[in-house]
Structures are given as C-alpha cells and as structure tokens.
Amino acid sequence: MPRIEPKLMAKAYSLNKLLPLLLPECRTIVDAKRELGWIKKELTTPFQVLRACQMRFMHYPLQYILKSQPFGIIDVPCRRGVLIPRWETEEWTVDVLNRIPDNLPISLIDLCTGTGCIPVLIKKQRSLAHCIGVDVSEKALALAKRNSKQNGVDVTLLKRDIIKDSSNIISKHIDLLTCNPPYISKETFTKDSRASVRVFEPRLALIGNLEFYQNLIQHWLPRVDAFVYEIGDISQAKYIIAQISKSPLHARLWSVGIRSDLNDLPRVVYGFRKESKNFDKANMFCGFGRLYH
Ligand SMILES: C[S@@+](CC[C@H](N)C(=O)[O-])C[C@H]1O[C@@H](n2cnc3c(N)ncnc32)[C@H](O)[C@@H]1O
Structure with missing residues (x-):
C-alpha cells in the first residue's frame, strides 16, 4: 500500500487534527471525514474519539472499536478474534433471504457461521425457519450466541470442525446450506491483504484453499436441496461445477451457477436440485446468478 503524501496529511490536518490519524486506513479525505463522523456518532467523550482515531492509525479495525457492524436489518456484535461480516456476504445473504418464502418452515444450516450473521438475519426475517449455525471457534460461537440473543431470535449453534468430522451434525434433510x-x-x-485484516482478524477465518468446497461435494451434497457458498475467486466455483458435471448422478440432479457481486466479481457458487422437496428451489434461485450446469 503506497504511503500517504505529506501534502495530503497537511491538508487533512488543516481541516481537522484527527483526520491524519484516519488517512492510512481510509486513504482519502472524504472517506476519513465520513469515518470520523461515524466515530463521533458512536462514542461519547472527546477522549474516546481521540483514542479510537489513534487505534485506527495503528490499523485496528473500526468495527472492533465500535463493537458492531450493520448486516441487513440487524446490528451484528463484533469483537477481536471473530471475523467482521463483509458487505459482499451481506449482499448475497439479503438476496437469498428475499427469495425464501415467508410462510414455510424451511430448514437452513450455515457452516463457518462466525458471528452468526447469516442465520441470525435469516431467522430475524423468516421467523418460521429452523436455523443452525456451525463453527469450530469457541470465540465465534460465543459471539453468535450474543448476536442471536441481542436480535431476539433462536438459532441452534454447534461447535464442530467440519473438515475433520461433518458426521452427525444434522439428522434430517436440509432445504438450504x-x-x-x-x-x-x-x-x-x-x-495482498490490508494490515487491518492481516494483523487483527483471525487467520482461521480467512486462510483456506479448496477443502471446504471438497467437503461440500463429499459430505453435504446428498443431504441438502440447495447450497450457496461464498468464493474468493473463480477457481473455487470452477472446482464445484467440474465436480458436479463429471459425476453422472450429481449432473442429473443438480443445477449449478455463479453469482457476481456489485463490483462484478464472482462471489458465490450456488446449486439446487432440479427437483426438490418442501418447495421449488429452481424457482427460488431463478435469476440469482448465471447457471453453468
Ligand atoms: C470467512 S469466516 C465467515 C464468518 C461468517 N459466516 C461471515 O460471513 O462473516 C469463516 C469461519 O469459518 C470458521 N472455521 C474455520 N475452519 C473451520 C472448520 N474446520 N470447521 C468449522 N468452522 C471453521 C472460522 O472460525 C470462521 O468463523
């Protein structure tokens, strides 16, 4: 990341002496001003505001300072050790949520649930849904518990390492994974990651390769009617599409597609059974992304 020009620092200082502290993370005066506005709105004393700006200068994530992040209509509690929910995840989650019929008791399982942002938001807006969140991290599960309590919803939370052992997590067929x-x-x-992510967010939540996508194919596919997995790049989606296309059984049963985000980057690989139980998943995912199989 290039250094901030001294001229820009001086200009920021002339506007407000706290702005230069925000520039290394915000990069522009407009963004720094916006962030200072948020900090002042959330924190009460000038000392707290100064302290927050100093922490930002050290790249400490804003959400860990303010202790929350909006996600759809809910506020998700944030704390160090648990990944901060991202707008990319919020975007597809809200789209999925809006496609879930609100008069059906659907079953949903969210793997790698972290703060529980996905199942808590869905349960908040689809009260008949039965939602389960799974994570290996105690810290994440404690925060997900706080999240569901704070938002007044009931989500079942389970501690599991899904790569080591995905057996016995669910006993019946699930509508949506x-x-x-x-x-x-x-x-x-x-x-390539920003200092605020590299230094302060948990590696356990960030670093991975194909193992979770392999786990989807090997363990989850026979147990669910539909899946939505976030991806970091197109190779992860290609892997899923290739695995489904090459198996005659999967190829017959499943449709698979890719959904891009607002920046037009591939962000989700999703799939649904051509014929499913409970309600029509093909109809639910109509227009969600582009189908490749
Ligand atoms: C990218 S974060 C997603 C958190 C949340 N779902 C969100 O979108 O903000 C990935 C999560 O996977 C969890 N995780 C990592 N390895 C895992 C494993 N083997 N089994 C279960 N959860 C795991 C991490 O603890 C972390 O909370």
Missing part, C-alpha cells in the same frame, strides 16, 4: 468459508490462499493473505 449456506457457507462463507476461509478461502484466501496463504500467499494472497501475506501479499
């Missing part, structure tokens, strides 16, 4: 797995390669994480 969602997952935002760790998907950044070690190399990309070291070379």
Whole structure:
C-alpha cells in the first residue's frame, strides 16, 4: 500500500487534527471525514474519539472499536478474534433471504457461521425457519450466541470442525446450506491483504484453499436441496461445477451457477436440485446468478 503524501496529511490536518490519524486506513479525505463522523456518532467523550482515531492509525479495525457492524436489518456484535461480516456476504445473504418464502418452515444450516450473521438475519426475517449455525471457534460461537440473543431470535449453534468430522451434525434433510468459508490462499493473505485484516482478524477465518468446497461435494451434497457458498475467486466455483458435471448422478440432479457481486466479481457458487422437496428451489434461485450446469 503506497504511503500517504505529506501534502495530503497537511491538508487533512488543516481541516481537522484527527483526520491524519484516519488517512492510512481510509486513504482519502472524504472517506476519513465520513469515518470520523461515524466515530463521533458512536462514542461519547472527546477522549474516546481521540483514542479510537489513534487505534485506527495503528490499523485496528473500526468495527472492533465500535463493537458492531450493520448486516441487513440487524446490528451484528463484533469483537477481536471473530471475523467482521463483509458487505459482499451481506449482499448475497439479503438476496437469498428475499427469495425464501415467508410462510414455510424451511430448514437452513450455515457452516463457518462466525458471528452468526447469516442465520441470525435469516431467522430475524423468516421467523418460521429452523436455523443452525456451525463453527469450530469457541470465540465465534460465543459471539453468535450474543448476536442471536441481542436480535431476539433462536438459532441452534454447534461447535464442530467440519473438515475433520461433518458426521452427525444434522439428522434430517436440509432445504438450504449456506457457507462463507476461509478461502484466501496463504500467499494472497501475506501479499495482498490490508494490515487491518492481516494483523487483527483471525487467520482461521480467512486462510483456506479448496477443502471446504471438497467437503461440500463429499459430505453435504446428498443431504441438502440447495447450497450457496461464498468464493474468493473463480477457481473455487470452477472446482464445484467440474465436480458436479463429471459425476453422472450429481449432473442429473443438480443445477449449478455463479453469482457476481456489485463490483462484478464472482462471489458465490450456488446449486439446487432440479427437483426438490418442501418447495421449488429452481424457482427460488431463478435469476440469482448465471447457471453453468
Ligand atoms: C470467512 S469466516 C465467515 C464468518 C461468517 N459466516 C461471515 O460471513 O462473516 C469463516 C469461519 O469459518 C470458521 N472455521 C474455520 N475452519 C473451520 C472448520 N474446520 N470447521 C468449522 N468452522 C471453521 C472460522 O472460525 C470462521 O468463523
């Protein structure tokens, strides 16, 4: 990341002496001003505001300072050790949510649930849904519990390492599986991630390769009617599409597609059974993304 020009620092200082502290993370005066506005709105004393700006200068994530992040209509509690929900995840989650019929008791399992942002938001807006969140991290599950309590919803939370053992997590067929797995390669994480992510957010939540997508094919496919998995790049989606296309059984039963985000980057690989139980998943995912199989 290039250094901030001294001229820009001086200009920021002339506007407000706190702005230069925000520039290394915000990069522009407009963004720094916006962030200072948020900080002042959330924190009460000038000392707290100054302290927050100093922490930002050290790249400490804003959401860990303010202790929350909006996600759809809910506010998700944030704390160090648990991944901060991202707008990319919020975008597809809200789209999925709006496609779920509100008069049916659908079953949903969210793997790698972190703060529980996905199942808590869905349960909040689809009260008949039965939602389960699974994560290996105690810290994440404690925060997901707080999230569901704070938002007044009941989500079942389970501690499991899904790569080591996915057996016995569910006993019956599930309508919808969602997952935002760790998907950044070690190399990309070291070379390209921002300091606020690299230093302060949990590696367990970020670094991964194909293992969670392999787990989808090997374990989850026979147990669900539809899946939505976030991806970091197109190779992860291609892997899923190739695995489904090459198996005559999967190829006959499943449709698979890719959904891009607002920046037009491939962000989700999703699939649904051509014929499913409970309600029509093909209809639910109509126009969600582009089908490749
Ligand atoms: C990218 S974060 C997603 C968090 C949340 N779903 C979101 O979208 O903000 C990935 C999550 O996977 C969890 N995780 C990592 N390895 C896991 C494993 N083997 N089994 C279950 N959960 C795992 C991490 O603890 C982390 O909370």
